[in-house]
Amino acid sequence: MKITAIEAIPFAIPYKKPLRFASGEVHAAEHVLVRAHTDDGLVGIAEAPPRPFTYGETQESIIAVIHKVFAPEIVGLSALDREDVQARMGRTVGNPAAKSAVDMALWDLLGKSVDLPVTRLLGGYAERMAVSHMVGFAPPREMVAEAERVRDEYGITTFKVKVGRTPFSLDVEACHALREALGADVELYVDGNRGWTASESARALHAMRELDLTLAEELCPSDDVLGRRWLVERSAIPFVADESATRPGEVTRELLSGAANAISIKTARTGFTASQRVLFQSEGLGVETVMGNQIDGQIGTMCTVAFGAAYPSTSRRAGELSNFLDMSDDLLTEPLEITGGTLPVREGAGLGIAIDPDKLAHYRQDT
Incomplete structure (x- = not known):
């Protein structure tokens, strides 16, 4: 070897x-x-x-x-x-x-x-993961149409809504439109990619308080230390550290400082070895994890599924596994297929994929 x-x-x-x-x-x-x-x-x-x-x-x-x-x-x-x-x-x-x-x-x-499949070497807990779909910036009508299409075609019922625009009323309107169109049974959460200040984030969340959002991710910059802590203390929604927690040390800093109370794990930035460390750290500190997506293609998506399905805590929530649907093609001999809102791990050796x-x-x- x-x-x-x-x-x-x-x-x-x-x-x-x-x-x-x-x-x-x-x-x-x-x-x-x-x-x-x-x-x-x-x-x-x-x-x-x-x-x-x-x-x-x-x-x-x-x-x-x-x-x-x-x-x-x-x-x-x-x-x-x-x-x-x-x-x-x-x-x-x-x-x-x-x-x-x-x-x-x-x-x-x-x-x-x-x-053996990599997912079995890692932990071998589940055979598939539920899928969350990212809805990017667009006019509210187009965002609703995309979500409805993905729900109807792939059975996906969890949606991560990109927010962080100025004025924030654009995103508030879009989230209201999505909730009204998709109904109460669909899960919605938001990701700001550090686009708002803490005060803008607080006002936006207040304006969306009736939408039953489940998570809020990186609404304001990671170096806005006091602002993030102030925001998390006042919110009933778990705050997910993503770009601010790219290494195990940063995970500890974000959680112990009160700047977040959940962690996004992205195999595209921590591989399998460091992702294990992030996961076990998060479990030890008693916080939830979400399997995130770095706008991966099908190769990266299969890596996320292999890791996420390997453990109970990472397979509990829907993973962000559908960004490859936006690509016009991919490199795999056998493309991934989302059915019934889920994506299975591959049974072949390693990742179970070929170029x-x-x-x-x-x-x-x-x-």
Whole structure:
């Protein structure tokens, strides 16, 4: 199981429509396919989605740090040396998506080496996860139409509504329209991507107090320390730390400071190894977790399902697993399918997925 090479391959797949939220917008999935090779012929795969407006990474920076920094440190180790790999990558500041993709590719290798699904190696709790769908910025009528289509076509009944616009009345109107159209049986929660101040957040939540929102995520900036604490103390809705809790230490800081009382876990930024640490920390501190989405493609979505379904606490809530529906295509030989509002884990070895070579040749950006 000696690691012989780490590849970082850029690819770009257009979205059917731009995805818009408070911190920016994306028009194409300009991601990086990471492949880890071993001396016995196994290949582990994962996906790194750059989010420059959130974490500072770009497609080019992910490729550079993997090829120039991580690969020279990792090649020659065993794929079983996960903690050594973590320590060596940890010497480099930042680069969460690049580190996570390398980590998950190694877990895929481990599953393939013992002919078991990664989700069973992690915990093996559930066979599928309920799906939450993200509704991005648009006029209220269009947001309602999208939610109704997704509900009717895929059976999804949990929706994460992007908010954070100024004036906040735009988002309040949209959330009211969604609740009125979808009814009381559908779960709604909001994500501000740090777009409001604490006072704007408080006023917006007051204006939406009758909508039975279940969560509020990152409504104001993470460095607004006193404002976030003030807001959380006054809200009956659990506040989810997402971009503000990208490492285990940040999770502890956000929870103990009173700036949040729930945690979003994204395998795209903490892989499987660090995501375990975040999960167990959260469980130990008695807070809920949500499986989030970094606008992943189908590869990244399957990573989220594999991790989320592995544990009782991460499979309790619907995971954010449907962003790939907005992509015009993907790289997998067998595309993911959401049915009855759920997405199953794959039974094959590792992540249970394979790359279509023709699609990769078509969408890759380095040839």
